[in-house]
């Protein structure tokens with residue numbers, strides 16, 4: 491919670507806004523860059539952009555950010571876990587894998603990021619690797635043919651690496 495209000499640097503935001511010529515028509519690109527920088531869109535950043543870029547308002551920026559699924563309004567973990575729940579992955583057992591991750595990270599229903607901020611979890615539709623189903627992607631690494639046991643070992647390894 492505190493992280494939301496303390497991570498934003500107005501110097502950094504000014505730099506991003508200026509790199510896109512402070513143009514309203516570049517709003518999506520500005521938001522993408524902000525998300526890349528902070529791994530999500532802090533509310534404070536959206537309000538700032540809305541007040542700095544001519545022709546925008548904080549409400550407009552918030553509306554645009556909420557509309558597009560590519561934007562996350564919640565902080566993401568250091569490790570972003572994506573569990574494919576497309577048809578092939580679902581049929582081959584993505585749900586038990588997802589449940590194993592939730593249990594391992596102690597995530598409550600609706601909770602996307604674990605309490606220590608190390609992992610965030612989301613389901614995605616087909617990743618285009620159905621032959622490897624069920625597929626999990628952590629950051630940019632693809633983990634094929636996952637099982638509950640295998641993903642638990644992967645998470646243990648990442649937890650140790652992060653220590």
Ligand code: FES
Nearest residue numbers: 574576579617619
């Ligand atoms: S359904 Fe999961 S990769 Fe296609």
